Amino acid sequence: MKKIITGILIIYCFLVSCYKPYEANIDAEEKILVVDGMITNELASYRIRLSYAMSFYSEPGFVPVTSASVYVTDDLDNTYQFKLSTDRSYKSDSLKFTGIPGRTYTLYIETPDGFCYMSDPQRLCPEYQLDTIYSITDYQKTLSRFNKVYSTIRGANLVLNINSDSDTLPHFRFNSNFLRLYNYINSRGRVDYMLYCWSTDNTVLDINLTHNEYSNDFFSVNQHAVYFVDDKINIYLTEYELDTLPPYNLFIPGKSELHPIAHRILFLDQYSLNNETFLYYKRMDDLLSSEGKLFDPIAVQLRGNIHCTSNSGEKVFGFFEASSVSRTAYKIGFRAFNDQFAVTKVPYILPDEPNGCWKDIVPPFWIK
Numbered sequence: 371m372k373k374i375i376t377g378i379l380i381i382y383c384f385l386v387s388c389y390k391p392y393e394a395n396i397d398a399e400e401k402i403l404v405v406d407g408m409i410t411n412e413l414a415s416y417r418i419r420l421s422y423a424m425s426f427y428s429e430p431g432f433v434p435v436t437s438a439s440v441y442v443t444d445d446l447d448n449t450y451q452f453k454l455s456t457d458r459s460y461k462s463d464s465l466k467f468t469g470i471p472g473r474t475y476t477l478y479i480e481t482p483d484g485f486c487y488m489s490d491p492q493r494l495c496p497e498y499q500l501d502t503i504y505s506i507t508d509y510q511k512t513l514s515r516f517n518k519v520y521s522t523i524r525g526a527n528l529v530l531n532i533n534s535d536s537d538t539l540p541h542f543r544f545n546s547n548f549l550r551l552y553n554y555i556n557s558r559g560r561v562d563y564m565l566y567c568w569s570t571d572n573t574v575l576d577i578n579l580t581h582n583e584y585s586n587d588f589f590s591v592n593q594h595a596v597y598f599v600d601d602k603i604n605i606y607l608t609e610y611e612l613d614t615l616p617p618y619n620l621f622i623p624g625k626s627e628l629h630p631i632a633h634r635i636l637f638l639d640q641y642s643l644n645n646e647t648f649l650y651y652k653r654m655d656d657l658l659s660s661e662g663k664l665f666d667p668i669a670v671q672l673r674g675n676i677h678c679t680s681n682s683g684e685k686v687f688g689f690f691e692a693s694s695v696s697r698t699a700y701k702i703g704f705r706a707f708n709d710q711f712a713v714t715k716v717p718y719i720l721p722d723e724p725n726g727c728w729k730d731i732v733p734p735f736w737i738k
Contacts, residue, residue, distance in 0.1 A: 403435065403487065405676045405688030407477060409442065409462075409469045410641075410695045411497055416467070418452050418460040420479065423687060434458040439480040444473045445491070469692060471496040477676070477690040485684060490675040492692035495540045495642040499696055503530040503596075503638075505711040510598050525600035526711050528636060528702070532591040539589060541648040543693070544578040545639040546597050547571075547720065551736060552607055552629045563729050565621070566736060569607050570724035577655040579648065597636055599702055599711060604630050610727045621727050633737050634702040637720055641693040646675060650689055701737050 407418035420435035440452040440460040450467040452460035469475065477489040505526035512523050532539060548571040556563045580591050607629045610621035643651070654672055678684035699719070703712035719735035 400685070403479075403481065403485070403676075403684075403686045403688075405477075405479065405487070405489075405674070405686065405690065407460075407688075408691040408693065409475060409494070410693060411469045411471055411494065412695060413464055413468050415464045416452075416462045416469075418477065418479075418690075420460065420481075435481060437482045439478075441478050442467070443476050443478065444470075445475075446473070469494050469694070471694050475692050479676075484680070485678055486680040487676055487678050487686055489690035490646065492646065492675070492690060493644045494692040495644055495694055497694040497696050498532055498534065498539065498542070498640070498642055500530045500532050500640060500698070503528060503700060503713050505529070505599070505702075505713060506593070507709055508598065510600075523600050523602075525598055526705075527595040528597045528599060528700075528711075528713065529593045529595050530591070531593065534589045539591060541643045541645075542580045542591065542594075543641040543643055543648075543651055544594075544596050545641075546578070547637040547724075548597060548599070549635040549637065549721070549735075550605070550607065550631050551633040551635070552631055554609070554629060556609075556611070565610055565727045565729060566732055567607070567610060567727035568721060568725065568733070568735075570721075572724065577651055577658065579643075579651055579655060596638060599634065599636075601705055602631075603704060604628050607631075608725065621729060623725070635716065635735070635737065636700045636702055637718065638698050638700070640696045640698070642695075643693055647689075647691050647693060650674070 402423040404421045404423050405418070407416070409416045418440050420438055420440070422433040422435060436454060436458065438454075438460070442450045442452070442462070444450075450462055452462050455461045471494050474491045474493045476491045479487040481487075506529055507524075508527045509522050509524055511520050532542070550569045550571070551567070552569070553564060553566045556565050578596060580594055605628070606626040609624045609627050609629075611624045612621060650672070657672065672687075674687060674689040676686045676688050676690060678686055697718050699716050701712075701714045701716045703714070705711060716737050717735075721733065721735055
């Protein structure tokens with residue numbers, strides 16, 4: 371036993387004596403361009419954001435790139451200029467440029483310091499409409515914000531099907547906004563106000579992609595889950611009160627109170643992805659979902675599709691995306707006698723703000 375203890379002490383002393391502090395060789399002043407941009411098939415003004423990555427030892431912030439030359443070309447040699455806007459991003463003219471499915475687009479950038487960048491050519495895939503969306507009863511674990519204890523709640527997964535009879539389906543990415551509508555009477559003095567309020571659930575941060583395991587063949591996507599809804603009819607929601615300062619007609623958020631939910635709306639954005647875009651989001655999803663286990667992907671720089679043409683050694687971050695989009699909205703009912711949530715298509719009218727209220731006037735996105 372003494373020999374074992376002595377051996378351990380010798381090894382320990384050897385390890386301590388060989389200790390050498392690690393000093394990372396960080397280029398703290400390196401200036402790296404960051405690109406974030408997307409074009410779609412929508413009649414809209416597309417946006418390209420340019421900024422410089424902050425140095426390692428600096429405070430968090432945003433350093434926009436102004437006075438740059440930004441434009442997009444297609445495979446028919448058309449050129450579309452992007453101009454600097456008031457929010458310090460570069461925007462296209464919606465009357466002159468709309469993405470066309472089947473065309474290929476390339477982004478070009480020249481920064482004020484003379485560096486030139488371009489993206490890999492990106493093909494805009496066709497737009498696809500989903501066939502059906504419905505609910506499947508399920509359970510989900512949730513963390514209570516009051517006592518930080520996990521509990522299992524009953525609800526349903528909202529799932530969808532997409533089919534194609536004539537072409538192979540691309541991969542898809544889904545963004546969702548879940549809106550809860552509620553209304554109540556607010557009394558101020560002798561005057562009663564009816565407040566029509568809404569609250570957006572922003573808790574879903576995962577990247578929602580279709581993978582091969584969701585498809586029975588190359589022509590369909592079946593039972594792909596896009597959102598989980600619970601059974602709750604009454605929840606704590608923000609109450610709004612009149613501002614105490616002139617002009618006394620603005621409602622400001624107050625405390626949370628228990629309110630019955632009048633309606634629930636799921637806003638669903640469905641993006642058709644080319645292969646390069648799908649792999650970019652797939653790598654991002656793998657890194658974000660990594661839990662530090664043995665076979666998890668190693669946390670490395672996420673490689674984009676932008677490179678510097680004037681200096682091959684110049685670093686650049688970011689991705690230029692070309693994806694068709696289809697936007698739909700659905701009223702989600704509460705659990706019925708058949709143990710299902712009714713799902714009904716409604717107009718896609720997204721509020722300007724994620725949370726808010728209107729006084730005595732029904733908002734345009736309100737449903738019956």
